[in-house]
Amino acid sequence: MRFLPKHPKRRKRLALIALMITGIGSAVALATIALKENINLFYGPTQILEGEAPKNHAFRIGGMVEVGSVKRNKDSLEIYFEVTDTVNKVPVSYTGILPDLFREGQGIVAQGKLREDGVFVADTVLAKHDENYMPPEAAQAINDAQKIQSTLTGN
Amino acid sequence: MWSFFHRLASPKHFYQFAGRLIPWLGWSTLVLFIIGIYLGLFVAPTDYQQGESYRIIYIHVPAAWMSMFVYMVMAISGGIGLIWKMKMADVVASSAAPLGAAFTILALVTGSLWGKPMWGTWWIWDARLTSELILLFLYLGFIALQSAIEDRRTAANACAVLALVGVVNIPIIHYSVEWWNTLHQGATVTRFDKPAMATSMLIPLLTMFLAFKLYFGLTLLMRARVEILERERDTTWMKEMITESGK
Numbered sequence: 063m064r065f066l067p068k069h070p071k072r073r074k075r076l077a078l079i080a081l082m083i084t085g086i087g088s089a090v091a092l093a094t095i096a097l098k099e100n101i102n103l104f105y106g107p108t109q110i111l112e113g114e115a116p117k118n119h120a121f122r123i124g125g126m127v128e129v130g131s132v133k134r135n136k137d138s139l140e141i142y143f144e145v146t147d148t149v150n151k152v153p154v155s156y157t158g159i160l161p162d163l164f165r166e167g168q169g170i171v172a173q174g175k176l177r178e179d180g181v182f183v184a185d186t187v188l189a190k191h192d193e194n195y196m197p198p199e200a201a202q203a204i205n206d207a208q209k210i211q212s213t214l215t216g217n
Numbered sequence: 218m219w220s221f222f223h224r225l226a227s228p229k230h231f232y233q234f235a236g237r238l239i240p241w242l243g244w245s246t247l248v249l250f251i252i253g254i255y256l257g258l259f260v261a262p263t264d265y266q267q268g269e270s271y272r273i274i275y276i277h278v279p280a281a282w283m284s285m286f287v288y289m290v291m292a293i294s295g296g297i298g299l300i301w302k303m304k305m306a307d308v309v310a311s312s313a314a315p316l317g318a319a320f321t322i323l324a325l326v327t328g329s330l331w332g333k334p335m336w337g338t339w340w341i342w343d344a345r346l347t348s349e350l351i352l353l354f355l356y357l358g359f360i361a362l363q364s365a366i367e368d369r370r371t372a373a374n375a376c377a378v379l380a381l382v383g384v385v386n387i388p389i390i391h392y393s394v395e396w397w398n399t400l401h402q403g404a405t406v407t408r409f410d411k412p413a414m415a416t417s418m419l420i421p422l423l424t425m426f427l428a429f430k431l432y433f434g435l436t437l438l439m440r441a442r443v444e445i446l447e448r449e450r451d452t453t454w455m456k457e458m459i460t461e462s463g464k
Contacts, residue, residue, distance in 0.1 A: 067300060075300045079381060090385045094396075101397045103343040124398060161337030163266065171400050188337045191266055193402040195274070196415040201265030 104171050107150040115176065123152060123182050124171045124190070132166055145170065145182070156184040163189035226305050228445045229454045235438040242435040249428035256421035264418075273331045275421055278406075279429040281324035284352060285387050287317030287433060291359070292384045295377030305441075307373035308448070310380065311363055312440035316433060318356035325349060336400055344393035345401035348386060355383040369448070 067073050094101060104124030105115040115121050123145055131144035131151075139158055143166075144151045154172055164170065164187065174184035196204075224230045257275035264271040291313040298306035328346070329339045340346065359376050366372035389396075394403045406412045412419055449455045 072300050079296055079299060082378075083381060083384060086382055087385050090389070094389070098397070101344050103341070103397070103399050106398075161335070163335055186337070188341070188400060189335065190400055191335060191402055192413075193405040194413040195264050195267075195271060195405065195418050197262035197417070198265040199262075200415055 106147040107145055107152040108147055110152050110176065110182075111150050117176070120173060120175050122171055122173045123154065123184075125152075125169070127164070127166050127168050127170055129166045145172070152182050153180065154182045154184055156187050158185075158187070160187055161189040163191055226303050228305060228308070228449050231305055232442055232445045235442050239435060239438055242431055242438065246428055246431040246435050249424060249431060253421055253424035253428050256424060261418045261421050262415070267335055270331065270334050273327050275425045277324060277327040277331060278422060279426045280320050280327060281349070282426060283429050283433055284317060284321040284324050284349070285390060286430075287313050287320055288352060288355070288380075288383070288387060291317060292380040295373075295380040298373055299377045304448075307369075307377075308441050308444045309437070310377060311373070312437055312444055314356055314359045314363070316436055316440070318353060318360065320429075320433075321349065321353040321356060325353065341400050343399035343401055344397040345390065345399050348390040348393050351386055352383075352390060355379070355386060
């Protein structure tokens with residue numbers, strides 16, 4: 063530990079700084095743990111079905127667009143789909159323009175209110191993309207490989 | 218090794234050493250930027266999901282990394298200044314602050330420009346975006362505090378304490394996408410697993426990162442030299458140097 067200061071005054075200052083950072087770190091950690099609900103951007107379908115989401119006022123729902131659930135109204139911009147966390151599903155209805163990345167199997171975050179009948183009426187839909195970047199050919203190859211895999215295992 | 222650092226702690230040696238290093242840094246920064254931008258815009262393939270729009274990553278991600286890296290440089294040199302009362306550490310901390318603020322603004326602006334076409338919004342108060350905004354306020358607070366206090370010593374100490382307090386925000390920015398659910402996606406490169414990015418896309422990103430880092434080193438040394446000129450204007454070595462160059 064050659065880099066530690068030898069002078070007692072400097073040692074004291076170093077200890078004080080270390081103490082200050084640990085103190086503030088723990089205070090902030092406790093505060094953020096207490097505010098977890100508020101910092102989280104959205105509620106998942108399971109949380110909503112368990113009644114954790116706020117009733118009677120707007121909140122955000124997040125999850126994947128269930129494959130095969132998207133239904134569009136031919137005469138208007140109305141769209142209906144289900145948001146899933148692979149365990150539970152919540153139906154969502156939305157009227158408006160969707161982001162380009164919106165598609166089945168895509169992660170989305172929608173803001174709106176839960177209606178009495180359990181349908182989430184959204185007034186904005188945002189697309190969430192994943193952290194993977196690859197050329198289209200690579201994505202295609204992975205897709206094909208997964209298909210072969212699932213045919214082989216019989217799923 | 219240690220004596221090299223001890224010598225750098227003297228403003229005179231730092232000034233001369235930085236002066237010799239600047240041309241090298243300048244040219245390598247320029248070359249790396251050209252290579253990085255060329256690879257990123259023309260060689261890297263399009264993304265399977267985001268098409269061409271993802272290319273803003275080559276500015277956004279290095280800027281965001283640098284915004285955190287510069288903060289650590291600022292906080293650590295602030296801490297060294299507090300403990301060892303080293304003049305050069307204060308110079309480095311105060312020279313780094315506006316650069317860090319610039320990287321943060323760049324990350325926020327490019328992120329916003331990227332967010333609109335991909336997510337569908339310019340801004341959302343999720344944990345990642347909000348903590349990055351707090352980082353900008355920390356930088357601005359540091360700069361404001363420094364210019365508010367007349368006495369150099371007091372200003373440096375107060376700013377160092379502010380910078381050290383703000384260190385707590387750095388892990389929050391990094392882990393925000395894991396600790397809470399956010400609209401911002403998780404980490405692509407800085408994770409324990411291998412990077413979730415095709416190599417042909419990753420190489421330009423790392424080149425740009427290196428270019429940003431050298432650019433920071435370059436501008437930091439340039440700013441520190443100006444700061445030394447101002448602080449040491451009444452010293453004999455400075456007067457000798459000026460009369461020497463005037464001959």
